[in-house]
Amino acid sequence: MAEAHRQGIAGPGYYWMFGDGVQGVSQFAYDPETQSDLIAASTGSALVLTASPSVLEGFAHYDAFVRHWDEFRTGRSPGREYYDAKVPLEFREADGGQMLRDVEFSPVPFATALMGYDTVIAAAFAACDAEEEKRKRQRGDGGGGSVGAANAGDNGGGSGTTDSGPTSINGDDFYQAFLNRTFAGLYGTVAIDPATGTRIPQTVPYSVSNILTAPTEDGMAKITVTTTDVLEKSESGESVWRNLEAFVFSDGKTYPPPELPPQQHDPNLIGTGARVAASIMCAVILFTSLFFVYWTHKHRHRRVIKSAQPIFLYILAAGALLMGLAIVPLGMEEPASQRGLDAACMAGPWLVTVGFSLVFSALFAKTLRINKILGRRDLRRVKVDAGQVMRPAAVLVCLNAVLMSLWTAIAPLRYVRTPIEGSVDEYGRSTASVGMCTLPADPKDSTKTWWVGLLFLCLIAVVNGGALSAALYQVHRARRIQTEFSEAKFVKLSVLSITQAWLIGVPLFFIGRDSPQGLYVVMSTILFIMCQSMLLLIFVPKVYFLREWKKKLRHREEERKRKSETPTWMQNDSTRSDVDQTQRASSSWIRGSDKARESVRNLMQKVGGSVRTSDRARESVRNLLQKVGLDGSMGEGNGSTRRTAGAGVPSGVTASGTLQTPRRRVQFAADASSPPEAAAAVADGFHDESGEGPESRRITGLTMSTLGTDSTFAEVGEIKLEVKEVRMMRLASTAEHPG
Incomplete structure (x- = not known):
């Protein structure tokens, strides 16, 4: 046993049983330092023996036997006298009988004595039965005198009378009687097995004893043997075990170790790294969705958000959140728990299906709205509200919800752990398995419910595949539509990215279905790509457009403040009195309504080239000049100047500006000593000697600023002249003028 422990097949985790060949082990003690292997191998083992006679206490036949045993031991019974008389004479006379007197009998009979007693009684019963059987044959039972004649012949010709005197029996008769004899012995019913000629084991009460070690005062380890279970006969005659106390095994526990070595099993669980990566992707999706919901609500009154309709943006973010x-x-x-795993199997499809329905319904509705408004060719006014385009989306969401509800109620997915085929150890036990969500029941099951779950799965795939196809069709229709914020383009990119993710993910799902970790990473990545591509492509452009709008707004505000500042020439004009400046302002050359004066203050940009204009263009410029008090006559000749006085125009006006045509851009300026000279300088800018052709006659812009040393204006303004119309852009002036 020490070697068995060193070889690793005995000791903690192992259970050894010994027979009666190791009786007396309780008399041994071992040194823990030199015999530790033997101590470890013996501790917790079992000793299976015939039950101790003490378990028979209280039974009448056993108590009677013990009483006679005590009388025999003390020499007070005829049996002891008979025993002594049968001892050979040489033993009795060798030392005067001292040897017989020195023999000590155990106060309590041990198991061997009881078994010996039953054996002797069985032999005696067999002899009696054999003799009785032979006497019956001799009396002629069933055969009459023929048996007697036969017996007489056997006895040398006797008279055939065999009722008196001894009857001899042979070994065959005795053995046959021994096999057939059954009686109640000290150790229960004695019955012999005809095949082996030994007592049937089930008729003997056995006991199981627990071998343990206990330290002694001298530092040794003593073996203790304690009976824990006894095999007895029940009232119905069946053998049952009666427990006396708990059995302690080699590992110190009261329940047996496994019959086989510990099973090495790989459950193929999801690793920590994969779980952390998926959790990060989930957190990013949730944060992005909630952030864009907050951003949309905060800027819901901005034009870029109103044009996209916030309700669609909220639905998109909610769908991405669910996915x-x-x-x-x-x-x-x-x-x-199994219940929790089964619920998780259906929670995943619910979230993906409803979230996908919301996302695609919103994208479909937005694309449909763009096509309805901008896709018409008759240029007729059309009104499309959110309710009209949300009807198809509502149908898709409701249809998916109904199908998922029926699937969950009738044939939901179940979490099942399945052994991997071919992965077994030397004992035929599985060494690897995978846990996954599967459709209920097996195709071979008599209930035939497996196809119900497959049917619902196919219906959901068809419905959402149809929604995807409809969205792709609407995207195709809107491929050439240009919107103010390029919304059609980004919706198209979002739909295409989601479609591409599904086309890649579905094959990967079937390829990696035997690897839960790989499948989890693939599905998480697909959901992450779908949600992020949709959210970023829809919301980020709007964030950009809003930012650019704010930049332009700040730039305009800065420009307005810059133009509203008092120019340097006015700040340095300290020699002129306030009265003079007021008088000059009152006699300003600006006439007309407040709207005209405000418009003239904008005469500043765009016109290039000395262009010979048409009469209509010259007339338009003349009218503009007359509005601001400059009566400029447009000359026809090269360099001609028409000096026409402008009513109320102060002297010393400097006229400058830019004339712009599709081909040329020419700046002009004239220092004039009188207002007519300034008007003529403006008119000269419209003369063209280059002969560029009819196209050059189109004036696309005119900018003219008039600055006067005696004027209180820093800028008169700006007028933009185009072929079909005159647009007057309002800018802030530096001062207000009376009149």
């Missing part, structure tokens, strides 16, 4: 949450139930596995 991102599906990553959580996809990663559930043991040690969660």
Whole structure:
């Protein structure tokens, strides 16, 4: 046993049973330092023996036997006298009988004595039965005198009378009687097995004893043997074990170790790294969705958000949020309860289906709205509200919800752990398995319910595949539509990215279905790509457009403040009195309504080239000049100047500006000593000697600023002249003028 412990087949985790060949072990003690292997191998083992006679106490036949045993031991019974008389004479006379007197009998009979007693009684019963059987044959039972004649012949010709005198029996008769004899012995019913000629084991009460070690005062380890279980006969005659106390095994526990070595099993659970990566992706999706919901609500009154209709943006973010949450139930596995795992199997499809329906319904509705408004060719006014385009989306969401509800109620997915085929150890036990969500029941099951779950799965795939096809069709229709914020383009990119993710993910799902970790990473990545591509492509451009709009707004505000500042020439004009400046302002050359004066203050940009204009263009410029008090006559000749006085125009006006045509851009300026000279300088800018052709006659812009040393204006303004119309852009002036 010490060697067995060194070889690793005995000791903690192992259970050894010994027979009666190791009786007396309780008399041994071992040194823990030199015999530790033997101590470890013996501790917790079992000793299976015939039950101790003490278990028979209280039974009448056993108590009677013990009483006679005590009388025999003390020499007070005829049996002891008979025993002594049968001892050979040489033993009795060798030392005067001292040897017989020195023999000590155990106060309590041990098991061997009881078994010996039953054996002797069985032999005696067999002899009696054999003799009785032979006497019956001799009396002629069933045969009359023929048996007697036969017996007489056997006895040398006797008279055939065999009722008196001894009857001899042979070994065959005795053995046959021994096999057939059954009686109640000290150790229960004695019955012999005809095949082996030994007592049937089930008729003997056995006991199981626990071999343990206990330290002694001298530092040794003593073996203790304690009976823990006894095999007895029940009232119905069946053998049952009666427990006396708990059995302590080699590992110190009261329940047996496994019959086989510990099973090495790989459950193929999701690793920590994969779970952390998926959790990060889920958190990013949730944060992005909630952030864009907050951003949309905050800027809901901005033009870029109003044009996209916030209700669609809220639906998109909500759908992405639900699809991102599906990553959580996809990663559930043991040690969660079976009920929780089954619920997680259906929670994933619910979140993905409803979220996908919301996302695609919103994208479909937005694309449909763009096509309805901008896709018409008759240029008729059309009104499309949110309710009209949301009807198809509502139908898709409701249809998916109904199908998912029926699927959950009739044939929901179940979490099942399946052994991997071919992965077994030397004992035929599985060494690897995978846990996954599967359709209920097997195709071979008599209930035939497996196809119901497959039917619902196919219906959901068809419905959402149809929605995807409809969205792709609407995107194709809107491929050439240009919107103010390029919304059609980004919706198209979002739909295409989601479609591409599904086309890649579905084959990967079937390829990696035997690897829960790989499947979890693939599904989480697909959901992450779908949600993020949709959110970023829809919301980020709007964030950009809003930012650019704010930049332009700040730039305009800065420009307005800059133009509203008092020019340097006015700040330095300290020699002129306030009265003079007021008088000059009152006699300003600006006439007309407040609207005209405000418009003239904008005469500043765009016109290039000395262009010979048409009469209509010259007339338009003349009218503009007359509005501001400059009566400029447009000359026809090269360099001609028409000096026409402008009513109320102060002297010393400097006229400058830019004339712009599609081909040329020419700046002009004239220092004039009188207002007519300034008007003529403006008119000269419209003369063209280059002969560029009819196209050059189109004036696309005119900028003219008039600055006067005696004027209180820093800028008169700006007028933009185009072929079909005159647009007057309002800018802030530096001062207000009376009149």
